[in-house]
Amino acid sequence: MSEENHKFETRAIRGQMERTPYQEHSTPMFLTSSFVFENAELMADTFAGTADGIIYSRYSNPNTDELIRKVCAMEGAEDGFATASGMAAVFAGMAAFLRAGDHVLASRALFGSTHQILGNLFSRWGITHTYADPADIGQWEQHIRPNTRMMVLETPSNPGLALADLEAAGRLAEQYGLILNVDNCFATPYLQQPAQYGAGLIVHSGTKWMDGQGRVLGGLIVGRAELIEEVRFFCRHTGPALSPFNAWLLSKSLETLALRMERHCANALQMAGFLEQHPAVARVSYPFLPTHPQYELARRQMKLGGGIVAFELKGGAEAGKRFLDALKVCSLTSNLGDSRTIATHPASTTHSKLTDVERLTAGITPGLVRLSLGLEHIDDILQDVDQALRA
């Protein structure tokens, strides 16, 4: 059976680079900034792109190449580039294409720093944007202008867990010749593959579920080969490359992504059901709860509901703070997608730089708590959350 036909888990494990002459079983780490050439002509040809070869780790490295090949196989994408953080991937995935005068049609529910790029950096460079409701792609067409070049969305969104219909978004992008750029961080390729629906660019924070253990920062941009050519040019000359050490770790982490996501999602579904019944909780958001307004869509485009549960306490922001302070097992930290369960208060942390109106329209109410379910035994997490809700 050819590698192409291998299943997701097998690709994540067996998609490693060719062995060196030492015949190592596990991928070695290539901590070298540059690579040596046999002769001047081969070096010139490699620089010219007429010979294959690795030149310098800002452009590529065996470890980043392996990571990218694996993620492309998992996402069903043609090519990619690995970056030092998720935000470097988000930024490069947009900046490589946009120029002064261009317009971006973006989901209103985006990661806090993505909002900052659109609102406070691109605005300096003459790139405009319009925010639209991710839950209503049908309304997006009316916002498309002659200078619209890209559609940017995140599904499910951080932290409100709003979904965008990828099939509808893909159709619209194709009809108007726009680049569809999807932040697939919350779902991971195990739960959904936006390339299937026509996304030209898929970006990831490798920091989250991909590493899964809270150790390294990393980012990925994968997608259609001709788009990745532009991304590669942009990144080669601006330098956001991922370190080989982090690439090695992330590639190893992918070997267990499927297993981990199964457990994260099972824990999250159980937690969501528990919170929904809890008298101190006003509202729970989880894509695979039938009460999620986009439950049908979630079932259609996601394999499982993901590892994040968002909920609103009846007591608002004050109760939210008391809850976080009373937790004994869950960590109070800003990361997510870790083996350890994490609780955060988005309004005062990740999304604190937004205006009140921007926050509310992005679904971030003052009492919203985001839980990233870890891999601990669910009984221990439920007990911790229950005692903190009673506090």
Ligand SMILES: *Cc1c(COP(=O)(O)O)cnc(C)c1O
């Ligand atoms: C965390 C996150 C990012 C940014 O990733 P970093 O690795 O922290 O730079 C981008 N998008 C989403 C949805 C995220 O959760």
